[in-house]
Amino acid sequence: MSQQPRVQKTTVIRVELTDQQYEALSKRAKEAGYSSVEAFVEAAISGAAVAPAQLPEGLEERLTKRVERIIQDVLNPFTQKVDELARRLAQVQEDVEFLKEALRQRPQERPVQRLQAERTAEQSAAIERLRRQGVVFSEDVAYLRAPDRFFAKLERLGAVVIQLPEGQVAVDADFWRKFLAELESTSLRDARQVADKLAASLGDRAAALFNRLVKSGLAVYDEDSRKWSVRSVKGRARAEEEEEGEEEEGEEEGY
Structure with a gap:
């Protein structure tokens, strides 16, 4: 005579949470990678839920500084070229102004003298x-x-x-x-x-x-x-x- 499968007994537990408590629980469920609060609670009861990984103290700051240094290393050569172009442009503008001033001060050659030459x-x-x-x-x-x-x-x-x-x-x-x-x-x-x-x-x-x-x-x-x-x-x-x-x-x- 075959044995009938054993039916597990269940117990209903009712927990009343405030809106603030539910939001906190929902946040923890999302941080742990669960799609719903119910799935997170079930995993917590069965011992499968784990706390979200916490970064070592000061690691975030060190990573931020490291990224900033990398960005500076990449941008510095371009910044130097931009500065050099700006310097050359300023020199060209200065030379143009010098030539303009020299032309203004140069005595005008008379047309008759130019024709004779x-x-x-x-x-x-x-x-x-x-x-x-x-x-x-x-x-x-x-x-x-x-x-x-x-x-x-x-x-x-x-x-x-x-x-x-x-x-x-x-x-x-x-x-x-x-x-x-x-x-x-x-x-x-x-x-x-x-x-x-x-x-x-x-x-x-x-x-x-x-x-x-x-x-x-x-x-x-x-x-x-x-x-x-x-x-x-x-x-x-x-x-x-x-x-x-x-x-x-x-x-x-x-x-």
Whole structure:
């Protein structure tokens, strides 16, 4: 005959709590990890309930200080960079103010003086180029908007300007004297031989100048004297161009 399961007897205990006591008990239940006061009470009766863990005295303060130090270690490099940027910005502002003050105190350059200085610089550049090359042909300055004014300027500065059928030629005064002396000293009749001699002594531009003078009929060989001579190549007067050039010289860039 099978035995019937033994039924455990239960006893009902009624506990009356004030609202304040119930709230305190509910708080302890939550701290212990229980979802309700009833579950906490049952666990306490059976001996399973444990008091919430308490941090050692002073541990919270030590942890707080430790976290603060870690945060400072992380932020310090960025703080230093921000300080450095602020210092540099202040220095830049100081430099800008210094430049502004210097510009205010600087005497204003008169427009006429500035224009004269620019013209002087342009003239120096033009004559220096001619002195360096010896000869400047019209195709050398074809990129200029007004090549005629360029040659007129060189003529005013003492260069020899020759008008040829294919365009103008400017010759440095010293180079021109050497060219004439070399040409008049030769007894060669053949123009190609003369050009080769000029190229050897004065350079390829001297030979090119000679060939153009021969082609235009300005350089001829005299059979009687057996010498080469150059007809008058006096530069053209440019009074009107000079007056116009005084107003528009600034347009001729790249001398």
